[in-house]
Amino acid sequence: MVFTNSLSSYYEKMLATGEVKCIDEEIPFEIPQGWEWERFGNVMINKDSERVPLSVAQRQHLKKTYDYYGASGVIDKVDKYLFDKDLLLIGEDGANLINRSTPIAFIAKGKYWVNNHAHVLDVCSEMALSYVALFINAISLVDYVTGTAQPKMNQEKMNSILLAIPPVKEQHRILEKMSMVDAFIDKYATLQTKLDSLDNSVYELLRKSILQEAIQGKLVPQIAEEGSAQELLEQIKAEKQKLVKEGKLKKSALATSVIFRGDDNKYFEKNGNTEMNITDEIPFEIPDSWSWVRLNDICSYIQRGKSPKYSLIKKYPVVAQKCNQWSGFSIDKAQFIDPDTLSSYGEERILQDGDLMWNSTGLGTLGRMAIYCSTLNPYELAVTDSHVTVIRAMKKFVLPQYLYYYFTSNTVQSVIEDKSDGSTKQKELATATVKTYLVPIPPLMEQSRIISKIEQLASIMRG
Template sequence: MVSVLSSYYEKFLATGEVKCIDEEIPFEIPQGWEWCRISSIFQLNPKIEANDDTLAAFIPMEAISAVYSSEYSYYERRWKEIKSGFTQFADGDIAFAKITPCFQNRKSAVFSNLPNGIGAGTTELKVLRPYGETINRFFALYFLESPYFIDEATFKGTANQQRIASGYLENKLFPLPPIEEQCRIANKIAEVVPMVDRYGTAQTKLDNLNVELKNILKKSILQEAIQGKLVPQIVEEGTAQELHEQIKQEKQKLVKEGKVKKSALTDSVIFKGDDNKYWEKLGKEIHCIDDEIPFEIPASWQWVRIKDIFQINPKNVAEDNCISAFIPMQKICATYGSEFYYDEVQWKTIKTGYTHFADGDVAFAKITPCFQNRKSVIFIGLPNGIGAGTTELKVMRPYGETINRWYLLYFLKSPYFIDEAQFKGTANQQRIITGYLENKLFPLPPKFEQDRIVQRIKQLASIMSR
């Protein structure tokens, strides 16, 4: 590849064709350097020949560190165990992860001191081997970790699993200095990286502290809110007991219309007795629930069970060709707000096998870690007012306009709801236990107080985001 009269040209040895590549040149390089295609100066994914019983290194992806250096660990294996079905490499080879997000996190390494100088590992690696001692390995590593290589990459695959596009590495232009200059550059980078790392670590700690402080404040505000400590109580706004009666009337109306089952009318009543203890009455049975009460609430509030004041996972009815929203888990944001995205699809494609919801419904992720990350939303503005999505959602629908949706959302993000949850499942995939949501005690304020609480939380959130 040569520069002639300030333009760059590439000659193809097989055909003798010469073409101008000015539009590909990303930046100017010093005199004495040369632009080269990666495929012309490195062997890519070379193969290893070794005896089956030779000890070798086995390196899975998790054993390669995501840092601006070359840190990795390995397990010793017989070559026959790893020679097939894995990516092979040897001492002096340079490798990087070709899959996201490992690629962007700069999982890359220069291999050295491997058992018998050889190894194999994850198939999600690309391996480069210089021809002889023409390339300083660490200069090549720093190139692979540079913004020029990382940020310009193109990918193929699904949203959850993407790899760099075929040919991206092979055709990438590599700025090649003389070998002595490569060594000086690599040595200088190695000299300054520890200082940058120390600064970066300190800055990261400060950033994390700021984020954690904001999270602590948000959690504290939400906890104060659901305990009735965020805004004063106003007698003229009525009581939660009156609101509870209104909820019962809304349910009776829906039962008469055939929209809700009659079993929804079997509410329990929670009250404070003359003995200053909390009691729950369900039908003719009364029992003390003092040990369930998590904190005191104002006298105008009332403890209720969630199943008594919300419809849980209600169903939609719509025409098959009705355009509706499809919302997988990745389109729900993990925030203290309500952010989500959707794809428009016909109702017939999502009406079975997915969780239903509609405008005004409030939903939260029931699976870890999405649950703890507060993936919860108020659905609004859905196409034709309906949608369906991930089966890992629990959906709640208030009866009429008795509950402020934002008050409910903040309750679902509060430490009381998040931190006390119990789970079942494997270590990698756990869900809240059956009944946790339905039987959870909900601190119910009068409707106007709910509105004032929401307004105050949003005011404080606005101040904290500055």
């Protein structure tokens, strides 16, 4: 029994022994006149002994008629019931005791079954169950929980909770007022959810708009002194010829096409002596200093990975589709190849910094891209599996981050499945398709300015 003396200190008398002790340090806050503090166990009737746990296997073939409660609410239905009365349930164990992601105390109604993960309680007076639930959900239970890996609030700890008890009529007035407040809270939560959704959609729309402006040459101004993309393509061609002579590129890499706009403003592509009208392929107009080009003509390597022989030896990770997320590249999701099979991959298949890794199969994952960064790989090196295409740009002339922004733009992503090969169940970006993708190329310095501007605007949007 808890009481105060003439000095307004709080004392507790143990009825069994008659011992009296001061509990001022335990009292969390002052209460109005007419209210009383009391230990939870002194005003509640515990029915835990009537609980019966049923395993998943036991419940599997039962008729689903009555609610089956666990620590956080209804988790199943069963064909019989243990209780047929409104009772208070309080979660006995689980992380929710600490993080309180859902209410820890709730009222069970009707006919139902309770397992051994929820305390079952009734009141021994006219006190309202819903008020007790409200109080328990409002306070921190950290001081009454044992264990960290597996938090638990046993009967002894629960019974020691100090409960602030108002007169019965005031309890009901409190509950009535809270029901009104809950209606406002629910309305606010709904509006907040809509606002969060709108914020996310606005952010995504802005991001897409920025990327679209960027790849069309509208995000940063053109500067004549930076030269033209045509000059850049000539430099790439010369560099490829040099690499072929040095044996670092195959001669087939020199077979490039030239895309130009005719006097009638139509676009043409010239391959050797063959000239084709490709106006229908051009998605938008670009500045005069830019050029349209096939992806293969500005890359030194475009190729799928191999189907690996996996190993438990964590030496050489294999980048798969799940490693390429829109949030970035994650080696943590990778499996590993058998180290003895690395030589069968060939040196060119070993990933290099700046390599674009493009998911080339599947529904939902098709077209997702990330940039390989060796500093994010704690292992010696990495390769890709056969579902990921590696795109290695001529990095002296074409910045991988610019290509990344182009291939993640709405121009590419919105039609990725339409331009893919394969069936409706298994879409695929064939290597030949990837190599012939049209890319709008600005001069090198403008590429750098575009990247900086996109990153600056993204930082502002993130707040």
